[in-house]
Amino acid sequence: MKKVLPIAIVLMGSLSFGAIANNSHMNMSTNVAQSNxxxxxxxxxxxxxxxxxxxxxxxxxxxxxxxxxxxxxxxxxxxxxxxxxxxxxxxxxxxxxxxxxxxxxxxxxxxxxxxxxxxxxxxxxx
Known part of the structure; x- marks a missing residue:
């Protein structure tokens, strides 16, 4: 259990970072596409x-x-x-x-x- 919790925290953090990075990229693309x-x-x-x-x-x-x-x-x-x-x-x-x-x-x-x-x-x- 002591080993599982830190691993779970690291995995959750990396997944969250990936989602944020992906969302930021999508927003950037959307903003650029909206500018004419x-x-x-x-x-x-x-x-x-x-x-x-x-x-x-x-x-x-x-x-x-x-x-x-x-x-x-x-x-x-x-x-x-x-x-x-x-x-x-x-x-x-x-x-x-x-x-x-x-x-x-x-x-x-x-x-x-x-x-x-x-x-x-x-x-x-x-």
Missing amino acids: SPMNQELMDSMNKMHENMAKGMNSANADVAFAQGMIAHHLGAIDMAKIELKYGTDPEMRKLAQAIIDAQGPEIEQMQKWLEKNNTNMQNN
Whole structure:
């Protein structure tokens, strides 16, 4: 009994946290969907495009190829969102972060694309 009670408390707490996190995510999605501003529409469009392309990229049976393809889509989505921040955002810290994301992820995309050019063909021939 002494062991069961602490375990039950931990499980209840983790379930509660999961419900709160899920509810917060749902509220965020609802709030964004209710806003019809051009900025919100651009963010939603970029996120939907990113998720669709990530799913397509992860269809490979090879883990390395799926990772690279999925991450390229993810990074392109991050760059799109960063560009939207630069277009609409006014906070200097967030604008600086957006530019840093663009600067960092562009070369990473190039690295993964070059890897895919070299390795994806070899893997398809095996």
